[in-house]
Amino acid sequence: MGFLKEEKSTWQRRQIVIMKVLYAGDACTKLGPVFIASPFNLEMKGMSHHVWGQPLIDALKSDGNEVTHMTNEQAIADFPRTVEELSQYDVIIISDCECEVLSLYPFWIPGTPLPRTNRLKAIREFTRQGGGLLMIGGWTSFSGRFGHGGYYDTPVEEALPVNCLKGLDDRVETPEGATVRIKKPDHPIVRGIPWEDAPLFEGFNKIIPKDGAEVIATISDGEKEYPLIVTWTFGRGRAMAFASDCSPHWAQYFQPWEHYGQFWCQAIKWLGSNSARTNP
Template sequence: MKVLYAGDACSKIGPVFVASPFNLEVKGFSHHIWGQPLIDALKQGGIEVVHMTNEQAISDFPRTVEGLSEYDVVIISDCECEVLALYPFWIPGTPLPRTNRLKAIREYTRNGGGLLMIGGWTSFSGRFGHGGYYNTPVEEALPVTCMKGLDDRVEAPEGVRVHVKNPDHPILRGIPWDECPVFEGYNRIFPKEGAEVLATIGEGEDEAPLIVTWQFGKGRAMAFASDCSPHWAEYFQPWEYYGQFWRQVVHWLAGKE
């Protein structure tokens, strides 16, 4: 199997030294891949992963259904909508945007591909709405709707627990969810009619969907409302069942389960 994974990365500049009013130096520049544990977990299961940072994705993310069809599953996580909607027109030689990548993702899924969106500050609606996937073709393919231009984050520094609704589902089975570590936040998402909520997060009136799936045309799509990396998944990421869970997710999305 082959997975395309966009997002969950940043560029780090510094440290910055200010030695005097006339002497300022930047001593470092590097990339940090927050999603590296997820990449490693999938590769341990024999799954090929092509990862793109956001600055790579804006140029290199496939522009057509045909290009996306080289992959069994597409993962989007902390990769805001504008990264995929726009092209780096400011870079000389960039081909004109003759295609719509958001529509290509929708049709790729409808035609049999697997689509996964993982939560974070720039997923779904995201921080101050900057994730921006509301009212888009990608939202059409997902089993949930997003808040319309609003900040959808629920920060829970005290930790919130997972409540599994269908432990026998191929995505969830074989994992002791009663031992799952807490998450420290999630995006508020809304299941569509016909979608299945496999798990929720939180307690009482604050209980909200965590894992939502559905069939979209010939393909499958899933929304995971929390994160695969810190800070929301600070405790989940090192859990011994973390890798098993994500491998089962990818197998199901690819139609192997």
């Protein structure tokens, strides 16, 4: 079950599973404000970074896990390129990080050497050898907006428990709110959480469960149910697809929910339980 750390007090003695997590995506660079004083005078007065997934990072860390987060601009250069490098982690999270971020490299920077490796294949083999893989939905996850997520027919899709829509926009926008229905209430990922009280989601990706995958939960737009949480075992590892988001706008109300952190921590513990780092 991973590295165990014991905490003792007068009132309790419990074991905490420490997972090392690599998280790519869910961030942006904000430019501005921009001032146009004349046709010849345009100035930009600021630049900042915003991590949409910071509440997820905080939740995982508060449970004792170690999280390394990379924005997409960092990931294209620095995301590990081999199974050996990935194996220092127990779980990989990919969320709103389009496929090209991981499949390409900074070829536009003079002197950048060819990597001679394929990160998409490395992620697949990391999972096959016992690692955990989690893809969280969004406009550039799975197939994504106008197909720009781009994970259809890739090695990463091979490791996931779902297929992506081929070249299609897979988003379902539900401004009226979409509800969650738990199919497997005793599964460790969702157990002990009052899902009947869960906030509504404002959208999700259409994903197609593979043969042998387990649909833990569905999401409904009021007319039809779609897969929300899908898991399976891939080789020695475990993979999970979460069709909605962990951050706004789809998870505008889910992110501040009091059980938000519990859900993601339970998911990470389940995903990383067979990792090569802690089970050599």
